[in-house]
Amino acid sequence: GESVGLHLPTLSVQEGDNSIINCAYSNSASDYFIWYKQESGKGPQFIIDIRSNMDKRQGQRVTVLLNKTVKHLSLQIAATQPGDSAVYFCAEGLFSGGYNKLIFGAGTRLAVHP
Amino acid sequence: EAQVTQNPRYLITVTGKKLTVTCSQNMNHEYMSWYRQDPGLGLRQIYYSMNVEVTDKGDVPEGYKVSRKEKRNFPLILESPSPNQTSLYFCASSLAGTADPLEQYFGPGTRLTVT
Numbered sequence: 001g002e003s004v005g006l007h008l009p010t011l012s013v014q015e016g017d018n019s020i021i022n023c024a025y026s027n028s029a030s031d032y033f034i035w036y037k038q039e040s041g042k043g044p045q046f047i048i049d050i051r052s053n054m055d056k057r058q059g060q061r062v063t064v065l066l067n068k069t070v071k072h073l074s075l076q077i078a079a080t081q082p083g084d085s086a087v088y089f090c091a092e093g094l095f096s097g098g099y100n101k102l103i104f105g106a107g108t109r110l111a112v113h114p
Numbered sequence: 115e116a117q118v119t120q121n122p123r124y125l126i127t128v129t130g131k132k133l134t135v136t137c138s139q140n141m142n143h144e145y146m147s148w149y150r151q152d153p154g155l156g157l158r159q160i161y162y163s164m165n166v167e168v169t170d171k172g173d174v175p176e177g178y179k180v181s182r183k184e185k186r187n188f189p190l191i192l193e194s195p196s197p198n199q200t201s202l203y204f205c206a207s208s209l210a211g212t213a214d215p216l217e218q219y220f221g222p223g224t225r226l227t228v229t
Contacts, residue, residue, distance in 0.1 A: 008154070032215040034215055034216065034217070041223075042222065042223075043118075043204050043206075043220030043221055043222055043223055044157070044204070044206075044218075044220050045220070046217045046218065046219075049215035049217065051215070089156060089157065093215055093216055095212055095213055098164075098212055099162075099164060099170065099212060100145070100164075100210060100211070100212050100213075100214075100216055101159075101162075102159070102216045102218075103159075103173075104149075104156040104157040104158070105156055106154060106155060106156040107156055
């Protein structure tokens with residue numbers, strides 16, 4: 001598959017454990033945040049988004065937490081499975097001047113071990 | 115099946131030889147975008163389009179051109195490719211307008227090598 005990040009930070013977890021992937025963002029004016037998952041050899045896939053006026057949002061097996069005080073975002077994955085192994089990107093979005101802009105972080109690799 | 119398609123998937127070319135990477139989506143999305151992905155740098159936006167005939171620069175537009183003559187197609191043009199444009203390229207589309215999070219659907223990627 002394609003190598004999307006030779007020197008990415010890596011989080012290693014055991015199958016069945018919960019995973020927490022962290023992200024620091026830079027722009028306090030960001031309107032929303034998104035988490036994307038990228039499996040080897042594929043394009044990124046949307047997981048979940050959260051608007052800046054929210055602190056927490058839950059999806060299927062995933063929870064995103066937003067702490068605007070310290071500009072920190074996290075993605076929690078419950079009962080991590082081998083299929084969760086991928087690179088995870090956080091992205092911050094901004095509505096401005098009639099456009100919609102998204103800036104991606106560098107990514108974190110999640111490795112799930114049996 | 116709802117999808118974003120890109121062609122070619124792999125391309126090796128030489129410096130200065132014009133090339134086009136095609137992108138097409140069948141979801142009637144208004145928003146389309148091109149990104150390049152390089153190791154350790156994440157995804158960087160090259161150009162985006164909010165609708166037909168409306169395009170704008172992203173973060174790294176130098177050396178690239180785009181056009182949006184139809185809603186479904188958004189080709190990426192490299193008029194005179196250089197080795198620093200060797201990268202993995204992704205096209206994406208979204209139904210989102212200017213007030214919704216960009217839930218983008220990505221194509222499978224095009225691996226470009228410029229020698």
